[in-house]
Amino acid sequence: MFLILGWTAILAIGIVLLVKGADFLVDGGAKIAAYLGVPTIIIGLTLVSFGTSLPELGASLNAVLKSRQGISVGNVVGSNIANILLVLGVSSIIRPISVDVDVIKREIPMMFGAMALFVLFAGPILSDGNRIERWQGGLLLLALVAYLVFFASIVLKGRDDEIIDEVEKEERKTLKEEFHWPMNILKVTGGIFGIIVGSELAIRSAIFYIERFDLIEGVVGLTIIALATSLPELSTSSIAAFKEEADISLGNVIGSNTFNILMVIGVSAVVIPLTFSEEIYSSFLVMIIVSVFLTISIYLGEKLSRVEGIVMVVAYFAYILYLY
Incomplete structure:
Protein backbone atom coordinates (compact mmCIF):
# COMPACT_ATOMS: atom_id res chain seq x y z
CA MET A 1 0.00 0.00 0.00
CA PHE A 2 2.75 2.45 0.96
CA LEU A 3 4.59 1.55 -2.25
CA ILE A 4 1.53 2.41 -4.34
CA LEU A 5 1.04 5.71 -2.48
CA GLY A 6 4.72 6.50 -2.93
CA TRP A 7 4.63 5.98 -6.69
CA THR A 8 1.39 7.98 -6.90
CA ALA A 9 3.14 10.85 -5.14
CA ILE A 10 6.07 10.51 -7.56
CA LEU A 11 3.61 10.67 -10.49
CA ALA A 12 2.06 13.84 -9.06
CA ILE A 13 5.49 15.44 -8.60
CA GLY A 14 6.43 14.46 -12.14
CA ILE A 15 3.32 16.07 -13.61
CA VAL A 16 3.90 19.29 -11.65
CA LEU A 17 7.50 19.43 -12.91
CA LEU A 18 6.34 18.75 -16.48
CA VAL A 19 3.70 21.48 -16.42
CA LYS A 20 5.76 24.12 -14.63
CA GLY A 21 8.80 23.25 -16.72
CA ALA A 22 6.81 23.92 -19.89
CA ASP A 23 5.58 27.24 -18.45
CA PHE A 24 9.10 28.39 -17.53
CA LEU A 25 10.57 27.32 -20.87
CA VAL A 26 7.91 29.16 -22.88
CA ASP A 27 8.04 32.28 -20.69
CA GLY A 28 11.83 32.56 -20.70
CA GLY A 29 12.16 31.59 -24.36
CA ALA A 30 9.50 34.07 -25.47
CA LYS A 31 11.17 36.95 -23.61
CA ILE A 32 14.60 36.11 -25.01
CA ALA A 33 13.18 35.86 -28.54
CA ALA A 34 11.36 39.19 -28.17
CA TYR A 35 14.53 40.84 -26.80
CA LEU A 36 16.46 39.59 -29.84
CA GLY A 37 13.88 41.15 -32.14
CA VAL A 38 11.85 38.11 -33.21
CA PRO A 39 8.37 39.31 -34.34
CA THR A 40 5.54 38.69 -31.88
CA ILE A 41 3.56 36.65 -34.43
CA ILE A 42 6.45 34.21 -34.85
CA ILE A 43 6.80 33.84 -31.08
CA GLY A 44 3.08 33.20 -30.74
CA LEU A 45 2.94 30.61 -33.51
CA THR A 46 6.01 28.70 -32.32
CA LEU A 47 7.00 28.93 -28.66
CA VAL A 48 3.57 29.70 -27.24
CA SER A 49 1.80 27.17 -29.47
CA PHE A 50 4.39 24.48 -28.70
CA GLY A 51 3.97 25.20 -25.01
CA THR A 52 0.50 23.61 -24.86
CA SER A 53 1.92 20.30 -26.11
CA LEU A 54 5.25 20.28 -24.24
CA PRO A 55 4.01 18.05 -21.36
CA GLU A 56 2.74 15.49 -23.89
CA LEU A 57 5.99 15.75 -25.86
CA GLY A 58 8.16 15.26 -22.77
CA ALA A 59 6.17 12.25 -21.55
CA SER A 60 5.91 10.63 -24.99
CA LEU A 61 9.61 11.04 -25.79
CA ASN A 62 10.62 9.58 -22.44
CA ALA A 63 8.30 6.62 -23.00
CA VAL A 64 9.75 6.02 -26.48
CA LEU A 65 13.31 6.07 -25.15
CA LYS A 66 12.27 3.39 -22.66
CA SER A 67 10.80 1.28 -25.51
CA ARG A 68 7.29 1.94 -24.22
CA GLN A 69 5.85 3.17 -27.52
CA GLY A 70 2.33 2.21 -26.47
CA ILE A 71 2.43 4.79 -23.68
CA SER A 72 3.67 7.40 -26.16
CA VAL A 73 0.90 6.92 -28.73
CA GLY A 74 -1.73 6.33 -26.05
CA ASN A 75 -0.77 9.61 -24.40
CA VAL A 76 -1.52 11.58 -27.58
CA VAL A 77 -4.78 9.81 -28.43
CA GLY A 78 -5.96 9.89 -24.81
CA SER A 79 -5.01 13.56 -24.40
CA ASN A 80 -6.97 14.52 -27.50
CA ILE A 81 -10.02 12.64 -26.23
CA ALA A 82 -9.67 14.20 -22.75
CA ASN A 83 -9.24 17.68 -24.24
CA ILE A 84 -12.57 17.45 -26.06
CA LEU A 85 -14.74 15.47 -23.66
CA LEU A 86 -13.34 16.50 -20.29
CA VAL A 87 -11.77 19.94 -20.79
CA LEU A 88 -14.46 21.39 -23.07
CA GLY A 89 -17.16 19.47 -21.20
CA VAL A 90 -16.23 20.93 -17.80
CA SER A 91 -15.75 24.41 -19.30
CA SER A 92 -19.18 24.41 -20.96
CA ILE A 93 -20.82 23.19 -17.73
CA ILE A 94 -19.32 26.18 -15.92
CA ARG A 95 -20.35 28.52 -18.74
CA PRO A 96 -21.68 27.68 -22.24
CA ILE A 97 -18.98 28.21 -24.87
CA SER A 98 -19.78 30.46 -27.83
CA VAL A 99 -18.07 29.63 -31.10
CA ASP A 100 -15.66 31.79 -33.07
CA VAL A 101 -16.37 31.46 -36.80
CA ASP A 102 -12.61 31.29 -37.50
CA VAL A 103 -12.43 28.09 -35.43
CA ILE A 104 -15.00 26.45 -37.72
CA LYS A 105 -13.44 27.69 -40.94
CA ARG A 106 -9.76 27.07 -40.23
CA GLU A 107 -8.85 25.19 -37.08
CA ILE A 108 -11.36 22.32 -37.17
CA PRO A 109 -10.46 21.31 -40.77
CA MET A 110 -6.78 21.38 -39.74
CA MET A 111 -7.50 19.10 -36.78
CA PHE A 112 -9.35 16.62 -39.01
CA GLY A 113 -6.53 16.77 -41.54
CA ALA A 114 -4.00 15.88 -38.83
CA MET A 115 -6.20 13.03 -37.59
CA ALA A 116 -6.63 11.70 -41.13
CA LEU A 117 -2.85 11.56 -41.59
CA PHE A 118 -2.44 9.89 -38.20
CA VAL A 119 -5.02 7.16 -38.88
CA LEU A 120 -3.78 6.64 -42.45
CA PHE A 121 -0.16 6.22 -41.35
CA ALA A 122 -1.06 3.91 -38.46
CA GLY A 123 -3.38 1.71 -40.54
CA PRO A 124 -2.63 -1.31 -42.73
CA ILE A 125 -2.49 0.64 -46.02
CA LEU A 126 0.81 2.51 -45.52
CA SER A 127 2.38 0.30 -42.85
CA ASP A 128 2.24 -3.17 -41.34
CA GLY A 129 -0.63 -1.97 -39.14
CA ASN A 130 -0.44 -0.51 -35.62
CA ARG A 131 2.92 1.04 -36.50
CA ILE A 132 4.21 4.47 -37.51
CA GLU A 133 7.56 4.56 -39.31
CA ARG A 134 10.27 7.24 -39.18
CA TRP A 135 9.44 8.58 -42.64
CA GLN A 136 5.80 8.98 -41.60
CA GLY A 137 6.88 10.89 -38.50
CA GLY A 138 8.95 13.13 -40.78
CA LEU A 139 5.89 13.83 -42.94
CA LEU A 140 3.88 14.74 -39.84
CA LEU A 141 6.58 17.27 -38.92
CA LEU A 142 6.49 18.70 -42.46
CA ALA A 143 2.71 19.01 -42.10
CA LEU A 144 3.31 20.90 -38.84
CA VAL A 145 5.58 23.38 -40.64
CA ALA A 146 2.94 23.84 -43.36
CA TYR A 147 0.30 24.37 -40.65
CA LEU A 148 2.39 27.10 -38.99
CA VAL A 149 3.19 28.82 -42.29
CA PHE A 150 -0.51 28.78 -43.25
CA PHE A 151 -1.62 30.42 -40.02
CA ALA A 152 1.25 32.92 -40.11
CA SER A 153 0.21 34.02 -43.60
CA ILE A 154 -3.41 34.48 -42.48
CA VAL A 155 -2.47 36.52 -39.41
CA LEU A 156 0.03 38.67 -41.32
CA LYS A 157 -2.50 39.32 -44.08
CA GLY A 158 -5.14 40.57 -41.64
CA ARG A 159 -3.04 42.86 -39.47
CA ASP A 160 -2.46 46.61 -39.64
CA ASP A 161 1.33 46.75 -39.95
CA GLU A 162 1.73 50.41 -38.98
CA ILE A 163 -0.24 50.09 -35.73
CA ILE A 164 1.26 46.73 -34.79
CA ASP A 165 4.82 47.84 -35.56
CA GLU A 166 4.34 50.86 -33.31
CA VAL A 167 2.93 48.71 -30.50
CA GLU A 168 5.77 46.18 -30.88
CA LYS A 169 8.36 48.98 -30.73
CA GLU A 170 6.90 50.22 -27.45
CA GLU A 171 6.71 46.69 -26.04
CA ARG A 172 10.30 45.96 -27.09
CA LYS A 173 11.50 49.22 -25.54
CA THR A 174 9.81 48.32 -22.24
CA LEU A 175 11.14 44.78 -22.43
CA LYS A 176 14.74 45.95 -22.96
CA GLU A 177 14.49 48.19 -19.92
CA GLU A 178 13.24 45.32 -17.73
CA PHE A 179 15.06 42.40 -19.36
CA HIS A 180 17.45 40.25 -17.29
CA TRP A 181 19.56 37.68 -19.16
CA PRO A 182 20.41 35.54 -16.10
CA MET A 183 16.76 35.24 -15.00
CA ASN A 184 15.47 34.27 -18.44
CA ILE A 185 18.32 31.84 -19.12
CA LEU A 186 17.57 30.31 -15.72
CA LYS A 187 13.90 29.99 -16.71
CA VAL A 188 14.78 28.23 -19.98
CA THR A 189 17.31 25.85 -18.44
CA GLY A 190 15.07 25.25 -15.42
CA GLY A 191 12.15 24.59 -17.74
CA ILE A 192 14.10 22.05 -19.77
CA PHE A 193 15.28 20.39 -16.54
CA GLY A 194 11.69 20.28 -15.24
CA ILE A 195 10.40 18.66 -18.42
CA ILE A 196 13.19 16.05 -18.44
CA VAL A 197 12.91 15.13 -14.75
CA GLY A 198 9.12 15.40 -14.72
CA SER A 199 8.71 13.09 -17.71
CA GLU A 200 11.15 10.62 -16.15
CA LEU A 201 9.17 10.48 -12.91
CA ALA A 202 5.81 10.26 -14.70
CA ILE A 203 6.84 7.43 -17.04
CA ARG A 204 8.62 5.48 -14.30
CA SER A 205 5.40 5.72 -12.26
CA ALA A 206 3.38 4.50 -15.24
CA ILE A 207 5.73 1.54 -15.70
CA PHE A 208 5.28 0.70 -12.00
CA TYR A 209 1.48 0.59 -12.43
CA ILE A 210 1.81 -1.54 -15.57
CA GLU A 211 4.01 -4.12 -13.86
CA ARG A 212 2.28 -4.03 -10.47
CA PHE A 213 -1.28 -4.43 -11.75
CA ASP A 214 -0.51 -6.25 -15.02
CA LEU A 215 -1.96 -3.42 -17.12
CA ILE A 216 -1.64 -2.89 -20.87
CA GLU A 217 0.82 -0.03 -21.47
CA GLY A 218 -1.38 1.51 -24.15
CA VAL A 219 -4.30 1.73 -21.72
CA VAL A 220 -2.08 3.45 -19.13
CA GLY A 221 -1.02 5.93 -21.81
CA LEU A 222 -4.65 6.51 -22.84
CA THR A 223 -5.77 7.17 -19.28
CA ILE A 224 -3.29 7.94 -16.49
CA ILE A 225 -0.62 9.74 -18.55
CA ALA A 226 -3.10 11.36 -20.94
CA LEU A 227 -5.27 12.70 -18.13
CA ALA A 228 -2.22 13.95 -16.25
CA THR A 229 -0.82 15.84 -19.25
CA SER A 230 -4.28 17.32 -19.96
CA LEU A 231 -4.61 18.81 -16.47
CA PRO A 232 -3.05 22.18 -17.52
CA GLU A 233 -5.70 22.61 -20.24
CA LEU A 234 -8.44 21.61 -17.79
CA SER A 235 -7.21 24.10 -15.19
CA THR A 236 -6.74 27.07 -17.55
CA SER A 237 -10.01 26.41 -19.40
CA SER A 238 -11.99 26.14 -16.15
CA ILE A 239 -10.49 29.39 -14.86
CA ALA A 240 -11.27 31.07 -18.20
CA ALA A 241 -14.88 29.87 -17.95
CA PHE A 242 -15.27 31.35 -14.45
CA LYS A 243 -13.87 34.63 -15.82
CA GLU A 244 -16.43 34.53 -18.66
CA GLU A 245 -13.64 33.95 -21.18
CA ALA A 246 -14.60 30.35 -22.00
CA ASP A 247 -14.67 31.08 -25.74
CA ILE A 248 -10.87 30.91 -25.96
CA SER A 249 -10.93 27.33 -24.63
CA LEU A 250 -12.32 25.92 -27.88
CA GLY A 251 -9.57 27.32 -30.09
CA ASN A 252 -6.89 26.32 -27.58
CA VAL A 253 -8.13 22.72 -27.35
CA ILE A 254 -8.43 22.26 -31.11
CA GLY A 255 -5.00 23.79 -31.67
CA SER A 256 -3.52 21.60 -28.93
CA ASN A 257 -5.04 18.46 -30.48
CA THR A 258 -3.54 19.32 -33.87
CA PHE A 259 -0.11 19.96 -32.31
CA ASN A 260 -0.28 16.73 -30.31
CA ILE A 261 -0.62 14.68 -33.48
CA LEU A 262 1.74 16.54 -35.77
CA MET A 263 4.48 17.43 -33.28
CA VAL A 264 4.38 14.80 -30.52
CA ILE A 265 3.75 11.78 -32.74
CA GLY A 266 6.02 13.22 -35.44
CA VAL A 267 9.01 13.74 -33.14
CA SER A 268 8.48 10.45 -31.29
CA ALA A 269 8.25 8.42 -34.51
CA VAL A 270 11.39 10.05 -35.94
CA VAL A 271 13.30 9.06 -32.79
CA ILE A 272 12.00 5.46 -32.74
CA PRO A 273 9.28 3.92 -34.98
CA LEU A 274 6.09 3.59 -32.96
CA SER A 282 -9.67 1.24 -31.44
CA SER A 283 -9.36 4.49 -29.48
CA PHE A 284 -8.52 6.24 -32.78
CA LEU A 285 -12.18 5.64 -33.62
CA VAL A 286 -13.25 7.18 -30.30
CA MET A 287 -11.06 10.23 -31.02
CA ILE A 288 -12.69 10.66 -34.44
CA ILE A 289 -16.23 10.16 -33.09
CA VAL A 290 -15.85 12.76 -30.31
CA SER A 291 -14.29 15.20 -32.80
CA VAL A 292 -17.23 14.72 -35.17
CA PHE A 293 -19.65 15.14 -32.25
CA LEU A 294 -17.93 18.39 -31.30
CA THR A 295 -18.08 19.68 -34.87
CA ILE A 296 -21.78 18.82 -35.29
CA SER A 297 -22.63 20.45 -31.95
CA ILE A 298 -20.81 23.61 -33.01
CA TYR A 299 -22.42 23.77 -36.45
CA LEU A 300 -25.95 23.15 -35.16
CA GLY A 301 -25.95 25.33 -32.07
CA GLU A 302 -23.03 27.72 -32.60
CA LYS A 303 -22.12 27.04 -28.97
CA LEU A 304 -21.55 24.22 -26.48
CA SER A 305 -24.39 24.17 -23.94
CA ARG A 306 -24.33 22.94 -20.35
CA VAL A 307 -26.34 19.86 -21.34
CA GLU A 308 -23.79 18.99 -24.02
CA GLY A 309 -21.03 19.56 -21.46
CA ILE A 310 -22.62 17.09 -19.04
CA VAL A 311 -22.99 14.52 -21.84
CA MET A 312 -19.32 14.97 -22.76
CA VAL A 313 -18.02 14.53 -19.20
CA VAL A 314 -20.20 11.45 -18.61
CA ALA A 315 -19.00 10.03 -21.94
CA TYR A 316 -15.38 10.54 -20.91
CA PHE A 317 -15.71 8.61 -17.67
CA ALA A 318 -17.71 5.90 -19.46
CA TYR A 319 -14.80 5.59 -21.91
CA ILE A 320 -12.31 5.24 -19.01
CA LEU A 321 -14.47 2.54 -17.39
CA TYR A 322 -14.71 0.72 -20.74
CA LEU A 323 -10.92 0.60 -21.06
CA TYR A 324 -10.51 -0.95 -17.62
Missing part, protein backbone atom coordinates in the same frame (compact mmCIF):
# COMPACT_ATOMS: atom_id res chain seq x y z
CA THR A 275 4.22 0.34 -32.39
CA PHE A 276 1.08 0.07 -30.32
CA SER A 277 -1.74 -2.26 -29.26
CA GLU A 278 -5.24 -2.82 -30.62
CA GLU A 279 -6.68 -0.89 -27.66
CA ILE A 280 -5.00 2.26 -28.91
CA TYR A 281 -6.04 1.71 -32.52
Whole structure:
Protein backbone atom coordinates (compact mmCIF):
# COMPACT_ATOMS: atom_id res chain seq x y z
CA MET A 1 0.00 0.00 0.00
CA PHE A 2 2.75 2.45 0.96
CA LEU A 3 4.59 1.55 -2.25
CA ILE A 4 1.53 2.41 -4.34
CA LEU A 5 1.04 5.71 -2.48
CA GLY A 6 4.72 6.50 -2.93
CA TRP A 7 4.63 5.98 -6.69
CA THR A 8 1.39 7.98 -6.90
CA ALA A 9 3.14 10.85 -5.14
CA ILE A 10 6.07 10.51 -7.56
CA LEU A 11 3.61 10.67 -10.49
CA ALA A 12 2.06 13.84 -9.06
CA ILE A 13 5.49 15.44 -8.60
CA GLY A 14 6.43 14.46 -12.14
CA ILE A 15 3.32 16.07 -13.61
CA VAL A 16 3.90 19.29 -11.65
CA LEU A 17 7.50 19.43 -12.91
CA LEU A 18 6.34 18.75 -16.48
CA VAL A 19 3.70 21.48 -16.42
CA LYS A 20 5.76 24.12 -14.63
CA GLY A 21 8.80 23.25 -16.72
CA ALA A 22 6.81 23.92 -19.89
CA ASP A 23 5.58 27.24 -18.45
CA PHE A 24 9.10 28.39 -17.53
CA LEU A 25 10.57 27.32 -20.87
CA VAL A 26 7.91 29.16 -22.88
CA ASP A 27 8.04 32.28 -20.69
CA GLY A 28 11.83 32.56 -20.70
CA GLY A 29 12.16 31.59 -24.36
CA ALA A 30 9.50 34.07 -25.47
CA LYS A 31 11.17 36.95 -23.61
CA ILE A 32 14.60 36.11 -25.01
CA ALA A 33 13.18 35.86 -28.54
CA ALA A 34 11.36 39.19 -28.17
CA TYR A 35 14.53 40.84 -26.80
CA LEU A 36 16.46 39.59 -29.84
CA GLY A 37 13.88 41.15 -32.14
CA VAL A 38 11.85 38.11 -33.21
CA PRO A 39 8.37 39.31 -34.34
CA THR A 40 5.54 38.69 -31.88
CA ILE A 41 3.56 36.65 -34.43
CA ILE A 42 6.45 34.21 -34.85
CA ILE A 43 6.80 33.84 -31.08
CA GLY A 44 3.08 33.20 -30.74
CA LEU A 45 2.94 30.61 -33.51
CA THR A 46 6.01 28.70 -32.32
CA LEU A 47 7.00 28.93 -28.66
CA VAL A 48 3.57 29.70 -27.24
CA SER A 49 1.80 27.17 -29.47
CA PHE A 50 4.39 24.48 -28.70
CA GLY A 51 3.97 25.20 -25.01
CA THR A 52 0.50 23.61 -24.86
CA SER A 53 1.92 20.30 -26.11
CA LEU A 54 5.25 20.28 -24.24
CA PRO A 55 4.01 18.05 -21.36
CA GLU A 56 2.74 15.49 -23.89
CA LEU A 57 5.99 15.75 -25.86
CA GLY A 58 8.16 15.26 -22.77
CA ALA A 59 6.17 12.25 -21.55
CA SER A 60 5.91 10.63 -24.99
CA LEU A 61 9.61 11.04 -25.79
CA ASN A 62 10.62 9.58 -22.44
CA ALA A 63 8.30 6.62 -23.00
CA VAL A 64 9.75 6.02 -26.48
CA LEU A 65 13.31 6.07 -25.15
CA LYS A 66 12.27 3.39 -22.66
CA SER A 67 10.80 1.28 -25.51
CA ARG A 68 7.29 1.94 -24.22
CA GLN A 69 5.85 3.17 -27.52
CA GLY A 70 2.33 2.21 -26.47
CA ILE A 71 2.43 4.79 -23.68
CA SER A 72 3.67 7.40 -26.16
CA VAL A 73 0.90 6.92 -28.73
CA GLY A 74 -1.73 6.33 -26.05
CA ASN A 75 -0.77 9.61 -24.40
CA VAL A 76 -1.52 11.58 -27.58
CA VAL A 77 -4.78 9.81 -28.43
CA GLY A 78 -5.96 9.89 -24.81
CA SER A 79 -5.01 13.56 -24.40
CA ASN A 80 -6.97 14.52 -27.50
CA ILE A 81 -10.02 12.64 -26.23
CA ALA A 82 -9.67 14.20 -22.75
CA ASN A 83 -9.24 17.68 -24.24
CA ILE A 84 -12.57 17.45 -26.06
CA LEU A 85 -14.74 15.47 -23.66
CA LEU A 86 -13.34 16.50 -20.29
CA VAL A 87 -11.77 19.94 -20.79
CA LEU A 88 -14.46 21.39 -23.07
CA GLY A 89 -17.16 19.47 -21.20
CA VAL A 90 -16.23 20.93 -17.80
CA SER A 91 -15.75 24.41 -19.30
CA SER A 92 -19.18 24.41 -20.96
CA ILE A 93 -20.82 23.19 -17.73
CA ILE A 94 -19.32 26.18 -15.92
CA ARG A 95 -20.35 28.52 -18.74
CA PRO A 96 -21.68 27.68 -22.24
CA ILE A 97 -18.98 28.21 -24.87
CA SER A 98 -19.78 30.46 -27.83
CA VAL A 99 -18.07 29.63 -31.10
CA ASP A 100 -15.66 31.79 -33.07
CA VAL A 101 -16.37 31.46 -36.80
CA ASP A 102 -12.61 31.29 -37.50
CA VAL A 103 -12.43 28.09 -35.43
CA ILE A 104 -15.00 26.45 -37.72
CA LYS A 105 -13.44 27.69 -40.94
CA ARG A 106 -9.76 27.07 -40.23
CA GLU A 107 -8.85 25.19 -37.08
CA ILE A 108 -11.36 22.32 -37.17
CA PRO A 109 -10.46 21.31 -40.77
CA MET A 110 -6.78 21.38 -39.74
CA MET A 111 -7.50 19.10 -36.78
CA PHE A 112 -9.35 16.62 -39.01
CA GLY A 113 -6.53 16.77 -41.54
CA ALA A 114 -4.00 15.88 -38.83
CA MET A 115 -6.20 13.03 -37.59
CA ALA A 116 -6.63 11.70 -41.13
CA LEU A 117 -2.85 11.56 -41.59
CA PHE A 118 -2.44 9.89 -38.20
CA VAL A 119 -5.02 7.16 -38.88
CA LEU A 120 -3.78 6.64 -42.45
CA PHE A 121 -0.16 6.22 -41.35
CA ALA A 122 -1.06 3.91 -38.46
CA GLY A 123 -3.38 1.71 -40.54
CA PRO A 124 -2.63 -1.31 -42.73
CA ILE A 125 -2.49 0.64 -46.02
CA LEU A 126 0.81 2.51 -45.52
CA SER A 127 2.38 0.30 -42.85
CA ASP A 128 2.24 -3.17 -41.34
CA GLY A 129 -0.63 -1.97 -39.14
CA ASN A 130 -0.44 -0.51 -35.62
CA ARG A 131 2.92 1.04 -36.50
CA ILE A 132 4.21 4.47 -37.51
CA GLU A 133 7.56 4.56 -39.31
CA ARG A 134 10.27 7.24 -39.18
CA TRP A 135 9.44 8.58 -42.64
CA GLN A 136 5.80 8.98 -41.60
CA GLY A 137 6.88 10.89 -38.50
CA GLY A 138 8.95 13.13 -40.78
CA LEU A 139 5.89 13.83 -42.94
CA LEU A 140 3.88 14.74 -39.84
CA LEU A 141 6.58 17.27 -38.92
CA LEU A 142 6.49 18.70 -42.46
CA ALA A 143 2.71 19.01 -42.10
CA LEU A 144 3.31 20.90 -38.84
CA VAL A 145 5.58 23.38 -40.64
CA ALA A 146 2.94 23.84 -43.36
CA TYR A 147 0.30 24.37 -40.65
CA LEU A 148 2.39 27.10 -38.99
CA VAL A 149 3.19 28.82 -42.29
CA PHE A 150 -0.51 28.78 -43.25
CA PHE A 151 -1.62 30.42 -40.02
CA ALA A 152 1.25 32.92 -40.11
CA SER A 153 0.21 34.02 -43.60
CA ILE A 154 -3.41 34.48 -42.48
CA VAL A 155 -2.47 36.52 -39.41
CA LEU A 156 0.03 38.67 -41.32
CA LYS A 157 -2.50 39.32 -44.08
CA GLY A 158 -5.14 40.57 -41.64
CA ARG A 159 -3.04 42.86 -39.47
CA ASP A 160 -2.46 46.61 -39.64
CA ASP A 161 1.33 46.75 -39.95
CA GLU A 162 1.73 50.41 -38.98
CA ILE A 163 -0.24 50.09 -35.73
CA ILE A 164 1.26 46.73 -34.79
CA ASP A 165 4.82 47.84 -35.56
CA GLU A 166 4.34 50.86 -33.31
CA VAL A 167 2.93 48.71 -30.50
CA GLU A 168 5.77 46.18 -30.88
CA LYS A 169 8.36 48.98 -30.73
CA GLU A 170 6.90 50.22 -27.45
CA GLU A 171 6.71 46.69 -26.04
CA ARG A 172 10.30 45.96 -27.09
CA LYS A 173 11.50 49.22 -25.54
CA THR A 174 9.81 48.32 -22.24
CA LEU A 175 11.14 44.78 -22.43
CA LYS A 176 14.74 45.95 -22.96
CA GLU A 177 14.49 48.19 -19.92
CA GLU A 178 13.24 45.32 -17.73
CA PHE A 179 15.06 42.40 -19.36
CA HIS A 180 17.45 40.25 -17.29
CA TRP A 181 19.56 37.68 -19.16
CA PRO A 182 20.41 35.54 -16.10
CA MET A 183 16.76 35.24 -15.00
CA ASN A 184 15.47 34.27 -18.44
CA ILE A 185 18.32 31.84 -19.12
CA LEU A 186 17.57 30.31 -15.72
CA LYS A 187 13.90 29.99 -16.71
CA VAL A 188 14.78 28.23 -19.98
CA THR A 189 17.31 25.85 -18.44
CA GLY A 190 15.07 25.25 -15.42
CA GLY A 191 12.15 24.59 -17.74
CA ILE A 192 14.10 22.05 -19.77
CA PHE A 193 15.28 20.39 -16.54
CA GLY A 194 11.69 20.28 -15.24
CA ILE A 195 10.40 18.66 -18.42
CA ILE A 196 13.19 16.05 -18.44
CA VAL A 197 12.91 15.13 -14.75
CA GLY A 198 9.12 15.40 -14.72
CA SER A 199 8.71 13.09 -17.71
CA GLU A 200 11.15 10.62 -16.15
CA LEU A 201 9.17 10.48 -12.91
CA ALA A 202 5.81 10.26 -14.70
CA ILE A 203 6.84 7.43 -17.04
CA ARG A 204 8.62 5.48 -14.30
CA SER A 205 5.40 5.72 -12.26
CA ALA A 206 3.38 4.50 -15.24
CA ILE A 207 5.73 1.54 -15.70
CA PHE A 208 5.28 0.70 -12.00
CA TYR A 209 1.48 0.59 -12.43
CA ILE A 210 1.81 -1.54 -15.57
CA GLU A 211 4.01 -4.12 -13.86
CA ARG A 212 2.28 -4.03 -10.47
CA PHE A 213 -1.28 -4.43 -11.75
CA ASP A 214 -0.51 -6.25 -15.02
CA LEU A 215 -1.96 -3.42 -17.12
CA ILE A 216 -1.64 -2.89 -20.87
CA GLU A 217 0.82 -0.03 -21.47
CA GLY A 218 -1.38 1.51 -24.15
CA VAL A 219 -4.30 1.73 -21.72
CA VAL A 220 -2.08 3.45 -19.13
CA GLY A 221 -1.02 5.93 -21.81
CA LEU A 222 -4.65 6.51 -22.84
CA THR A 223 -5.77 7.17 -19.28
CA ILE A 224 -3.29 7.94 -16.49
CA ILE A 225 -0.62 9.74 -18.55
CA ALA A 226 -3.10 11.36 -20.94
CA LEU A 227 -5.27 12.70 -18.13
CA ALA A 228 -2.22 13.95 -16.25
CA THR A 229 -0.82 15.84 -19.25
CA SER A 230 -4.28 17.32 -19.96
CA LEU A 231 -4.61 18.81 -16.47
CA PRO A 232 -3.05 22.18 -17.52
CA GLU A 233 -5.70 22.61 -20.24
CA LEU A 234 -8.44 21.61 -17.79
CA SER A 235 -7.21 24.10 -15.19
CA THR A 236 -6.74 27.07 -17.55
CA SER A 237 -10.01 26.41 -19.40
CA SER A 238 -11.99 26.14 -16.15
CA ILE A 239 -10.49 29.39 -14.86
CA ALA A 240 -11.27 31.07 -18.20
CA ALA A 241 -14.88 29.87 -17.95
CA PHE A 242 -15.27 31.35 -14.45
CA LYS A 243 -13.87 34.63 -15.82
CA GLU A 244 -16.43 34.53 -18.66
CA GLU A 245 -13.64 33.95 -21.18
CA ALA A 246 -14.60 30.35 -22.00
CA ASP A 247 -14.67 31.08 -25.74
CA ILE A 248 -10.87 30.91 -25.96
CA SER A 249 -10.93 27.33 -24.63
CA LEU A 250 -12.32 25.92 -27.88
CA GLY A 251 -9.57 27.32 -30.09
CA ASN A 252 -6.89 26.32 -27.58
CA VAL A 253 -8.13 22.72 -27.35
CA ILE A 254 -8.43 22.26 -31.11
CA GLY A 255 -5.00 23.79 -31.67
CA SER A 256 -3.52 21.60 -28.93
CA ASN A 257 -5.04 18.46 -30.48
CA THR A 258 -3.54 19.32 -33.87
CA PHE A 259 -0.11 19.96 -32.31
CA ASN A 260 -0.28 16.73 -30.31
CA ILE A 261 -0.62 14.68 -33.48
CA LEU A 262 1.74 16.54 -35.77
CA MET A 263 4.48 17.43 -33.28
CA VAL A 264 4.38 14.80 -30.52
CA ILE A 265 3.75 11.78 -32.74
CA GLY A 266 6.02 13.22 -35.44
CA VAL A 267 9.01 13.74 -33.14
CA SER A 268 8.48 10.45 -31.29
CA ALA A 269 8.25 8.42 -34.51
CA VAL A 270 11.39 10.05 -35.94
CA VAL A 271 13.30 9.06 -32.79
CA ILE A 272 12.00 5.46 -32.74
CA PRO A 273 9.28 3.92 -34.98
CA LEU A 274 6.09 3.59 -32.96
CA THR A 275 4.22 0.34 -32.39
CA PHE A 276 1.08 0.07 -30.32
CA SER A 277 -1.74 -2.26 -29.26
CA GLU A 278 -5.24 -2.82 -30.62
CA GLU A 279 -6.68 -0.89 -27.66
CA ILE A 280 -5.00 2.26 -28.91
CA TYR A 281 -6.04 1.71 -32.52
CA SER A 282 -9.67 1.24 -31.44
CA SER A 283 -9.36 4.49 -29.48
CA PHE A 284 -8.52 6.24 -32.78
CA LEU A 285 -12.18 5.64 -33.62
CA VAL A 286 -13.25 7.18 -30.30
CA MET A 287 -11.06 10.23 -31.02
CA ILE A 288 -12.69 10.66 -34.44
CA ILE A 289 -16.23 10.16 -33.09
CA VAL A 290 -15.85 12.76 -30.31
CA SER A 291 -14.29 15.20 -32.80
CA VAL A 292 -17.23 14.72 -35.17
CA PHE A 293 -19.65 15.14 -32.25
CA LEU A 294 -17.93 18.39 -31.30
CA THR A 295 -18.08 19.68 -34.87
CA ILE A 296 -21.78 18.82 -35.29
CA SER A 297 -22.63 20.45 -31.95
CA ILE A 298 -20.81 23.61 -33.01
CA TYR A 299 -22.42 23.77 -36.45
CA LEU A 300 -25.95 23.15 -35.16
CA GLY A 301 -25.95 25.33 -32.07
CA GLU A 302 -23.03 27.72 -32.60
CA LYS A 303 -22.12 27.04 -28.97
CA LEU A 304 -21.55 24.22 -26.48
CA SER A 305 -24.39 24.17 -23.94
CA ARG A 306 -24.33 22.94 -20.35
CA VAL A 307 -26.34 19.86 -21.34
CA GLU A 308 -23.79 18.99 -24.02
CA GLY A 309 -21.03 19.56 -21.46
CA ILE A 310 -22.62 17.09 -19.04
CA VAL A 311 -22.99 14.52 -21.84
CA MET A 312 -19.32 14.97 -22.76
CA VAL A 313 -18.02 14.53 -19.20
CA VAL A 314 -20.20 11.45 -18.61
CA ALA A 315 -19.00 10.03 -21.94
CA TYR A 316 -15.38 10.54 -20.91
CA PHE A 317 -15.71 8.61 -17.67
CA ALA A 318 -17.71 5.90 -19.46
CA TYR A 319 -14.80 5.59 -21.91
CA ILE A 320 -12.31 5.24 -19.01
CA LEU A 321 -14.47 2.54 -17.39
CA TYR A 322 -14.71 0.72 -20.74
CA LEU A 323 -10.92 0.60 -21.06
CA TYR A 324 -10.51 -0.95 -17.62
